Amino acid sequence: MKKHNFSAGPCILPPEVLHEASQALLNFDDLDLSLVEISHRSKNFVAVMDEAVALAKELLKVPEGYSVLFLQGGASLQFVMVAFNLMNYEGGRAAYTNTGTWASNAIKEAKRLGEALVLASSEEDNFNHIPKGYSVPSDVDYFHCTSNNTIFGTQMKDFPNTDGTLMVCDMSSDIFSRTINVADFDLIYAGVQKNMGPAGATMVIVKDEILGKTGRDIPAYLNYATHIKKDSMFNTPPVFSVYGSMLTLRWLKAKGGVATIEKENQAKADLIYNEVDRNSKFVGTAAKEDRSNMNACFLPVEGADTAKFDEMWKAAGINGLNGHRSVGGYRASMYNALPLESVQVLVDVMQAFEKL
Numbered sequence: 001m002k003k004h005n006f007s008a009g010p011c012i013l014p015p016e017v018l019h020e021a022s023q024a025l026l027n028f029d030d031l032d033l034s035l036v037e038i039s040h041r042s043k044n045f046v047a048v049m050d051e052a053v054a055l056a057k058e059l060l061k062v063p064e065g066y067s068v069l070f071l072q073g074g075a076s077l078q079f080v081m082v083a084f085n086l087m088n089y090e091g092g093r094a095a096y097t098n099t100g101t102w103a104s105n106a107i108k109e110a111k112r113l114g115e116a117l118v119l120a121s122s123e124e125d126n127f128n129h130i131p132k133g134y135s136v137p138s139d140v141d142y143f144h145c146t147s148n149n150t151i152f153g154t155q156m157k158d159f160p161n162t163d164g165t166l167m168v169c170d171m172s173s174d175i176f177s178r179t180i181n182v183a184d185f186d187l188i189y190a191g192v193q194k195n196m197g198p199a200g201a202t203m204v205i206v207k208d209e210i211l212g213k214t215g216r217d218i219p220a221y222l223n224y225a226t227h228i229k230k231d232s233m234f235n236t237p238p239v240f241s242v243y244g245s246m247l248t249l250r251w252l253k254a255k256g257g258v259a260t261i262e263k264e265n266q267a268k269a270d271l272i273y274n275e276v277d278r279n280s281k282f283v284g285t286a287a288k289e290d291r292s293n294m295n296a297c298f299l300p301v302e303g304a305d306t307a308k309f310d311e312m313w314k315a316a317g318i319n320g321l322n323g324h325r326s327v328g329g330y331r332a333s334m335y336n337a338l339p340l341e342s343v344q345v346l347v348d349v350m351q352a353f354e355k356l
């Protein structure tokens with residue numbers, strides 16, 4: 001039996017997607033060749049890339065004037081590329097919120113190229129909430145935030161009005177999990193391995209008109225314009241990751257799209273958080289209003305027999321429940337493909353544990 005997979009990333013993918021992707025590894029499009037051994041410039045693979053881009057645009061209702069790219073290097077390379085493409089060469093200055101490990105890493109990279117102003121931070125509270133009440137300055141090159149903090153289990157429920165300042169967001173761990181208004185953002189990026197496909201690709205949605213304005217000489221691969229011009233085929237793309245992402249987006253569309261999955265994700269989050277709050281053996285780590293619908297973090301109470309709990313959830317077929325070392329305890333990652341039934345299995349184990 002397949003495990004109930006709460007892995008924080010790489011994430012659970014729909015069984016249909018894994019099945020179809022495994023077939024394509026053996027014989028893609030009846031070519032008697034594997035997906036991973038044909039030219040990325042063949043019409044068969046170009047059709048995959050085109051469909052992945054078209055589905056992303058359709059599902060997120062991406063307006064005219066934006067490009068969708070599939071790049072390599074993970075979200076971590078985007079920390080670098082964002083700064084290269086948007087920070088002025090002379091007197092570069094950007095504003096960041098520091099809401100977790102990934103945000104901190106993004107700030108570190110920006111500091112190599114200019115000033116990275118930390119507008120607001122929850123670091124002193126081990127990132128257990130989303131800072132609010134700051135305003136985005138108008139004299140910075142861009143503003144950068146992280147929509148979902150995978151490690152700490154917090155999620156931005158609202159985004160600040162940046163009043164004309166470019167708005168950049170790392171949506172790695174909640175892309176396609178809830179409806180967003182893409183027009184409110186100038187650049188969105190997401191490593192696909194958290195919520196949309198096998199590791200290897202990063203999706204970028206960028207407003208074309210914001211590019212080419214920094215006076216900086218950008219290395220070819222790091223320049224978004226390079227990839228826009230070549231339809232993400234400047235160099236060999238991560239073909240399997242793009243294909244798996246395309247299949248996952250097909251699956252999402254067939255399910256009814258982002259608004260439908262958002263409701264399911266809400267139901268899953270309600271189920272786990274109600275139990276965390278009710279159960280006398282556990283306590284949630286994130287501020288209630290900022291709790292992530294993707295990653296639910298909770299700690300055992302003092303004196304709880306965690307060895308017993310670990311044994312119980314493993315016996316129930318649950319995988320990937322250990323919290324990140326910087327928070328400890330448990331983290332239930334409930335990405336799009338995780339069924340509600342898996343969350344119910346976890347809740348049942350938590351209840352059985354409480355009754356011991």
Ligand SMILES: *Cc1c(COP(=O)(O)O)cnc(C)c1O
Pocket residue numbers: 009073074075076077102146148149150170171172173191192194
């Ligand atoms: C996992 C993660 C990253 C890092 O992604 P890579 O693709 O491994 O570089 C960045 N940001 C967030 C929010 C993440 O969850």
